[in-house]
Amino acid sequence: MPELPEVETIARNLREGNSQVPSVMGMRVTGAEVFWTRTIAQPDSKAFVTLVRGQEIRGVSRRAKYLVFELSEDYMLVHLRMSGDLILCPAGESCANHVRMRLQLDRDWQLDFNNPRKFGRVWLLEDPADLFSSLGPEPFDPTLTPEGFFASLSRRKRQIKPLLLDQGFIAGMGNIYTDEALNLAKIHPLTRADELDQEQADLLLESIRRVLNDGIRRNGASIDWVYQGGDFQNYFRVYQRTGEPCPDCGTPVERIVVGQRGTHLCPQCQTLG
Ligand SMILES: [Zn+2]
Known part of the structure; x- marks a missing residue:
């Protein structure tokens, strides 16, 4: 199960890009597909597809084991749970075998939520504060003395x-x-x-x-x-x-x-x- 270092690594790769893929920063969501409706925890999958379209990715970070996408209107949160992964894949190509949700992005990319065991979840929220309210401090928080x-x-x-x-x-x-x-x-x-x-x-x-x-x-x-x-x-x-x-x-x-x-x-x- 991915823990803090693995989720942090995925966030950094998406934010900064690497030798194989560019950064997703500034990419715009042109459409979304949900292949396993329970992947979307909030709102329902239909509303998710409608609301996420047109939003631009302005930030990718991590809180606890959540990936946090700051979009132009909302926050998209992803919890990978047992076996999830987020894969930036060239548009129209197949980069993974168990894709439960896909964001189509401009610049000819797609972001695939691969999730073989189906436990991973995605939220689209105006404000993530409620979801995060029960979380303890980050281990690296300097106020944790x-x-x-x-x-x-x-x-x-x-x-x-x-x-x-x-x-x-x-x-x-x-x-x-x-x-x-x-x-x-x-x-x-x-x-x-x-x-x-x-x-x-x-x-x-x-x-x-x-x-x-x-x-x-x-x-x-x-x-x-x-x-x-x-x-x-x-x-x-x-x-x-x-x-x-x-x-x-x-x-x-x-x-x-x-x-x-x-x-x-x-x-x-x-x-x-
Ligand atoms: Zn020993």
């Missing part, structure tokens, strides 16, 4: 891994980067949040930022979903490395299940209590 992070951990009795996956606590983390950050910070995934001290909280916030930055620098991880642009999967410390040596102490990585999620840790570096 070590002291503030420690204070919010201290108010929670939940286990640290499910808490970090909770988008209302901190936005953008998923299974990969949570396991990586907890290993780097030497914190067991089942530790209660309110049992961490200030020093551990500092190290955890620093570790979260470091693994997310590393992921962004390597264009994200290409693993068990359709996005194939990154290579951070070659640099995982523990995620899906069961039985391989912990990078810090050499102890074989173990896999446990936490809240139905496969969880990878070093039993030597990450102890409970």
Whole structure:
């Protein structure tokens, strides 16, 4: 499932272009097709097609795991969920096999929402504030200080891994980067949040930022979903490395299940209590 670094990479490629495709900035939507109507979460798919036509793309950014397209009239938000991807494709060509929604753009391009497992969703809203109101802070938000992070951990009795996956606590983390950050910070995934001290909280916030930055620098991880642009999967410390040596102490990585999620840790570096 795409997490913050993968969504950030997709946003940057669309905004800035790369060696294969131009930037979408300034492109105008000349039409839209919805091939799986439930792709459009809001408004309904017919209204979406009518409203989006004629709008110009003025910005592409990210909030949590949402892609945010600033259009001339509205905001188009895309959540990729399990397996979604956005592909800028030459007009009339077939660049993907599971396209659920297509924006036809001027300059002979189309933007395809490829979504094999159909969980991804698209919103067209005048103001995204409501949709974003329940989200926690961005990990890189400079107002998220070590002291503030420690204070919010201290108010929670939940286990640290499910808490970090909770988008209302901190936005953008998923299974990969949570396991990586907890290993780097030497914190067991089942530790209660309110049992961490200030020093551990500092190290955890620093570790979260470091693994997310590393992921962004390597264009994200290409693993068990359709996005194939990154290579951070070659640099995982523990995620899906069961039985391989912990990078810090050499102890074989173990896999446990936490809240139905496969969880990878070093039993030597990450102890409970
Ligand atoms: Zn270790």
